Every structure is written in C-alpha cells, then in structure tokens.
Amino acid sequence: MLTDFFLYIAQGTAVTIGVTLVALPFGLAVGLLLALLYNYGGRWVSRAAGLYSLLMRGVPPVVLLFILYFILSGRLINLSPFWAGSLSLGLVSSAYQMEILRGALAAVGAGQMTAARAIGLTRLQAIRFVILPQAIRLAIPPWSNEASIVLKDSSLVYALGVPEILRRAQQLSATTGQPFLAFGAAALIYFALVFLTNRALDSLAERTKLPTQPV
Amino acid sequence: MDSALILQARNLTKRYGANIIFQDISLDVQKGETIVIIGPSGTGKSTLLRCLNLLTHVDSGQIFLEGEEITAPGINEDRVRQQIGMVFQNFLLFNHLTALDNVMLGLTKVRKLPKPQAHEKAMHELARVGLADRAGHYPGQLSGGQQQRVAIARALAMDPKVMLFDEPTSALDPELIGEVLGVMAQLARENMTMLVVTHEMGFAREVADRIVFMEKGHIVEQGAPDDLFERPQHARTREFLWKITELYGKKEKK
Numbered sequence: 457m458l459t460d461f462f463l464y465i466a467q468g469t470a471v472t473i474g475v476t477l478v479a480l481p482f483g484l485a486v487g488l489l490l491a492l493l494y495n496y497g498g499r500w501v502s503r504a505a506g507l508y509s510l511l512m513r514g515v516p517p518v519v520l521l522f523i524l525y526f527i528l529s530g531r532l533i534n535l536s537p538f539w540a541g542s543l544s545l546g547l548v549s550s551a552y553q554m555e556i557l558r559g560a561l562a563a564v565g566a567g568q569m570t571a572a573r574a575i576g577l578t579r580l581q582a583i584r585f586v587i588l589p590q591a592i593r594l595a596i597p598p599w600s601n602e603a604s605i606v607l608k609d610s611s612l613v614y615a616l617g618v619p620e621i622l623r624r625a626q627q628l629s630a631t632t633g634q635p636f637l638a639f640g641a642a643a644l645i646y647f648a649l650v651f652l653t654n655r656a657l658d659s660l661a662e663r664t665k666l667p668t669q670p671v
Numbered sequence: 672m673d674s675a676l677i678l679q680a681r682n683l684t685k686r687y688g689a690n691i692i693f694q695d696i697s698l699d700v701q702k703g704e705t706i707v708i709i710g711p712s713g714t715g716k717s718t719l720l721r722c723l724n725l726l727t728h729v730d731s732g733q734i735f736l737e738g739e740e741i742t743a744p745g746i747n748e749d750r751v752r753q754q755i756g757m758v759f760q761n762f763l764l765f766n767h768l769t770a771l772d773n774v775m776l777g778l779t780k781v782r783k784l785p786k787p788q789a790h791e792k793a794m795h796e797l798a799r800v801g802l803a804d805r806a807g808h809y810p811g812q813l814s815g816g817q818q819q820r821v822a823i824a825r826a827l828a829m830d831p832k833v834m835l836f837d838e839p840t841s842a843l844d845p846e847l848i849g850e851v852l853g854v855m856a857q858l859a860r861e862n863m864t865m866l867v868v869t870h871e872m873g874f875a876r877e878v879a880d881r882i883v884f885m886e887k888g889h890i891v892e893q894g895a896p897d898d899l900f901e902r903p904q905h906a907r908t909r910e911f912l913w914k915i916t917e918l919y920g921k922k923e924k925k
Contacts, residue, residue, distance in 0.1 A: 576781040585780060590766060
C-alpha cells in the first residue's frame, strides 16, 4: 500500500524532470539570443530586448503561464498540455536567464572585445571564441539558482493538468485522506532534485574554473 | 633602413562630442622605423594609436597603409587590423586561454592556418619573447611582464606590418618593466616598424629613431632623440622632458 503510494508520486518525477529539461534549455536558447541582442544589437534592438525582459519579469510566472498556455494550445497552435506548459515555463525563464547572461557578458569587459578585434577577429568571432566562453563561466553560479527555480516552478504546470509530482500528490491526498504524507513525499522529491541539480552545477563551475595559482 | 613609406596619417582629427581629442595630426612612418610618442596624459596619444588600426574612427583625415587608404569607405577593417598589431597597457590576454592558445587563436580563426602549422608558428613567437616554457600557462598564472610578452607574441603571430604599443609598461611593477622593454628593443633591432606611446624616457632615447612630442591634441615637435633631448626647439618640450626625466630619475633611485 505504502509502496504503491510512493510509486504513484514517483512516476510524476519523470514528468517533472521532462518539463524542466524542455523549459530550461529552451529558456537558455531564447535568453542567450536576447542577451546577445541586448549587449551587441544596437539601440532599438537592445531596447526591445530590455522591454521583453521587463514585461516578463513584471508579471507572476503563473499568470504568464496561463496566458502563454492558452496561446500555445489555442486554435492557431495546438500543442499538448505537456509541451505548451513546458515551453511557456521556458519563455518565463528566458527573461531571467537573459538577465543572468547579459550581466555575465558585460562582466567580461570591453577590453576583451577590443583585443579580439585588434588581431583581426570579426565581431561574431570575438563573441564566439573570446567573450562567450568567459561569460558562460561567470554565469554558472547564478544560472544554477535559476535552474532550481525552474525545477520548482515546474509544479505550476499542475494547474494545466500535466500529471507531474504535485498533481499526483494532490490526487493521492484527496483519495487517501493523508495530505501530510502525500505532500511530504512531494516535498522530499523536489528537495532531492534541486539538491542534485545544484551539486552538479557546482561541480561544473569548479571544473571549468580558470587557474590563477602559479604552477 | 630603406625609406619606404609604410604608414601615413594625413590631417587626422578626432572629437568626442564637443571635445577635440586631437586635431590635424599628420605623421609619416617609414618601414622599419621606431617612433616613440611622448606627451602629457590626455593629449590624445592612445586615441591616435586606436585610430591608426581602426579600433576607433577619426572624424576627418586619411590613413594610408602601404599606399592603400584604410579610412576609405567600404574597406575591410578586419583585414586591416590583422596587418597592424597592437599591444595594450593592461595586456588584455584572453583569460580563458593558455598562452599558446592566445597566440594561436588569430592564426587558426583569422589566418585559417591548419592546427599543426598554427601551433608551430605560435611556439616560434612565444620563443621570440622568451616564453616557450610557459606555453601551457593561463594568464592568471603569469606575472604582468610575462602576460605582456605573451600579448606581444599574440600580435607578432599575425605578421603585422606595423606594431602599435599603447603604454605597454605603465601597468607593470618596476622590476618587470625591463623584460618587456627588452623584447621591444629586440624587435626594433629586427627592423619591425613600431609606434610606441610610453613614458619610459630611457627606452625612448636608446631605441627610438624618432621621437614625437604631442600636447593638447597637436604634434608640438618631432626629431631624432638626441636632437629632442639636447636641443628641444619649444619651451613646452623642454619643460615636459625636464619634468619626466626628473620623475624617471627618482623612480630609478628607489
């Protein structure tokens, strides 16, 4: 009975991980593009990217999720709840990831661009081979934070009927009358996932750290 | 030294808003010549160098590299910069790359050399600045002097026609200045064409073929080091040289 109980919630874990694995990389791709446009795109493009970020970050994620969901699963585009929910979550995250990346790009400093152009690299080559590899290193710690937020916010797609951890916990709580056990199990799984994600990204940051000590 | 004109600046003017950085600067650089540009801070020396390799654009005037106007509209600026090496005050090595990869990047991405040839050429340039044994080190693992020598190797790897040095020793501890100036003096002996902005008067006097004194956006006076140091024509040149020699002398005694 108890194993069935846990098994039922654990099956939602795969869905939660699935939602995160769609939302996070999608948000990264959009966020990176926007960060590059913001930093290197000229005045109007930069302003447009800034406005996007401002709007997306100024509204609660769950409200945006509903709006985007009804666009993505509407008459024009008709995606399944899983895909519509995951991509919506990704778009919400893209604004936050953009902020992380544009800060990291700026932190690399204008001098690196100057030095790259001085040996004849084009702007795009300079961004690709000189600026980005350094910016991404700087972005890993704040990005790790955003990754755990997306992982936890994936519980919001529960409202769209996607059978992830929280929705299953809710169902179990209702059918078994054991809310503490049901939501406690959900909390435990979320915690474990966030913990593992942060640990993995910490170790990535450690492994890509640039040496500064004399050899 | 043959007297072929390699770089020619004609009536260059640069403004930032209403602020005139330099005005009506003309300068002819002969192949193999070492020119040292001196003058007070904020005189437009660094901006002039950055204009010469098109990192910044002049508001008016023309620049010619081996007779070709590089300020002409539609010029491929990346190709021009590739032919003019630049060394910066704060080194600006690519921090995520080893010394070797810093030197190789331009060879593989700009000159499109195959990896083995780029590696060989990069090692040759590192050896030229005395750092072949530091090839695998990251900038964070090198001293300031070593970083600047890697930066010189990175510029040399592109086989530039002219090398620009923008206060290359100003950010260095006094005991590290010598190794960088040594590499530069060696380049001058190898007849590299060089434009050097510096406050190192000893270097200017010994290595330069010509010294240009700039102040307030103008070239006040230029000439051979001995003429300029012994018989400056303008009062301002005299005053500046006296001040800076005084300063330099004091630093030496410390």
